[in-house]
Amino acid sequence: MPTAAQRLVDFLAAQGIDRAFCVPGESYIALLEALHDAPIDLVVNRHEGGAGFAAIADAKLTGRPGVFMVSRGPGACNAAIALHTAEQDAVPLILLIGQVEAKDLRRDAFQEIDYGHMFGRFCKFVGEATRPEQVPELIARAYAMAMQGVPGPVVLSLPEDVLDMECAAAAPSYSLATPAAAAPADVARIAAALAQAERPILLAGHGFESAEGRAALARFAEAWHLPVAVSFRRQDIFDNHSPLYAGDMGLRNPDAQREAFASADLILALGTRLTDITTQGYSWPAAGQRLIHVCPDPKFLNWLFPAEIALAADAQALIAALPASNVPPGRKAWAEKLRALHVADCQVKPRDWPDGLPFAEVAQAVGAALPADGIVTLDAGTFGAPFYRKVSYAPGQRLLVPISGAMGFGVPSAVAATLRCPGRTVVCGVGDGGILMTGGELAVAVERNLPIKLLLSENLGYASIRIHQERQHPGRVSGTMFANPDFAHWAQAFGLPVTRVNTRDDLPAMQEAIRRPGPAAILVKTSMQAVLP
Known part of the structure; x- marks a missing residue:
């Protein structure tokens, strides 16, 4: 038995x-x-x-x-x-x-x-x-x-x-609960609100985290000509190159973008819990803004943001039920305005720093070398910020990141991605503050012969915390800087060929290491001064 x-x-x-x-x-x-x-x-x-x-x-x-x-x-x-x-x-x-x-x-x-x-x-x-x-x-x-x-x-x-005991009972027969569909009357109310809104924003969250969900979201946004903002660190659920992509809700959105979002006359929040970072510290949607909130779990509805329409329903089922409609003529200009604000925020102006490269330039170069089906996995840290704003993700590309901000996520997630998606390029971005937390998982990559591209930012400190420290106690550095081992020897011990990036002139070699078959360790001398206030 x-x-x-x-x-x-x-x-x-x-x-x-x-x-x-x-x-x-x-x-x-x-x-x-x-x-x-x-x-x-x-x-x-x-x-x-x-x-x-x-x-x-x-x-x-x-x-x-x-x-x-x-x-x-x-x-x-x-x-x-x-x-x-x-x-x-x-x-x-x-x-x-x-x-x-x-x-x-x-x-x-x-x-x-x-x-x-x-x-x-x-x-x-x-x-x-x-x-x-x-x-x-x-x-x-x-x-x-x-x-x-x-x-x-x-x-x-x-x-x-x-x-270890014998067990006569088998697992009971069951099926997953069918996602709830919106009532026809609610669908009609939402359609009417969308048809009237001149400055709407579609805020898309975890409810579209599937290939079918991404495709459905794209079709819906295009049919209704809706600008799309994605919830915290979910850049890959909507085509970042689309003229309807308005950016993400991140740790610190630019003031101009926040002001524009605050002027929206309708926020359609689909498949999102409206949590801390996505709502910019629980400040958006602002009081008085019209909100339609759709989330499968009712406990997240009306808990902080009263909604004109609050539905415990499946976001994909809802948008499938919403027929396309004529949209107000002012919506095109609204979408263009939001798009222009996002594009402006994506720009990187090269600047020299005495202590290394600004990582925004590195991230953009990585994005340019990423194949159409490439996967980026990121650890938590300041080095990752440019990957959310300065790199644009297309359909087919994936971004695997810890929305919780947990350090140590980068290398294990790269191992899992390379195992799950053989033949696809996996770039693992990690800082020197996080690499030694779970970097030992590269041993699994050695065991399984996984061609991970390790991108390691070296700035000798916990930059995210150092930034807060400088703002609160300028010049008083305590507990945020450290020394590193020789990461070149460390990477070579895992069988990773090493490419060093010390200046802007080394970026083409980095891109070649990403494009070349096989594993790689790309060690980037990164400027701490570039990110300090």
Whole structure:
């Protein structure tokens, strides 16, 4: 008879899960055994945070939950950063934790943690099996919770003895909940509002994070001639070259752009939660602006921004129900104005600095060398800012970034992207403040022969924090600068040929390293002075 672990693995395989990431532990040996002959590629990572970040990137690329496995206690603590990232990013993620034996639960056993208390506040579901027949039911419930509504992280605590027990019960039959459709009367109200608005903005979020969603968004925007702004760090859901692309809602939008957005006479917020950064610190939509808010989870409706129309519905289903209509004649000029503001913000004026290259020039050169189906993965840090404003992404290109701002995301996500998309160029941007957090995941790239293009910005400091420090305490540097190892030797230890970029004249060599087959490490001497206030 199958074990509970085998039942769990069979369920995942039946849902199309073909890859999982892990740092092994003795607390889930039975699960590793069940995976031995399963049609699921098991990737062995070097850190639990790296495993979780890789699973998030894989989920972003497949639309299915990313799956990663860790051991109890310390392993689960290391995994927490990925759970938080998945919640902030609205990504379906399943964490499987090997737990202490069932008889030892809640006895403060070695490495025991109550994961309901630990993760229950920000994860969509936390379940714990105490008997083998519960495992199939719990994995089915966890899968559904990760995917339904606003996607997010779920956790299963699986005692090691329970996993190894025989399990007669199979996973229950179920289907994911059908996304809610808007009522015809609401569709008619939205259509009327759109037809009358001369200065509308379509704010698009996670609800379009699929190939079908991107295509539907493009068709809808063109049919209604709607300027499109994307929510925080979701540049790749809409063609940045389109005359309707008005930019992203980022950490600090230019004043002229913010003023223009504040003058919109209708904001159609689709598939977004209207969270902190997207709303510019909860300041936009401004009081009095007309807002139509569509989000599959009603808890995000009217919680901070009262909406004229608030729908707990699927954004793609809604726009499919909205027929094209004649638009007011003033809308063309409005779209052109927003586009001009965005294009102006994309410009980079070359300037020399004594301590290195301004990274905006580097990012633009990377964008010019990126193939039509290229993938950019980014770590968190100031070096990444130009990739959001100075690089334009076309349909077919992907941008995988931590919306949560979690450092350490870059390299693991590049590993996952290169595994998932063989043959596509994957450029991994990371700073010297983050590379050593999860850079050890390059060992997986060595093991799997993955041609990652590592782009490393070296400025000898945590620039994002240094900027805040200079604003609050000018000239008093404390805790934000550091020394680096020899990254050339470090990269070569992972088999990466090294290209150095010290001046503007070295940028063509960098572009050639990106275009050339095989892995590469591009080490950029980056100016800290260029980003300081």
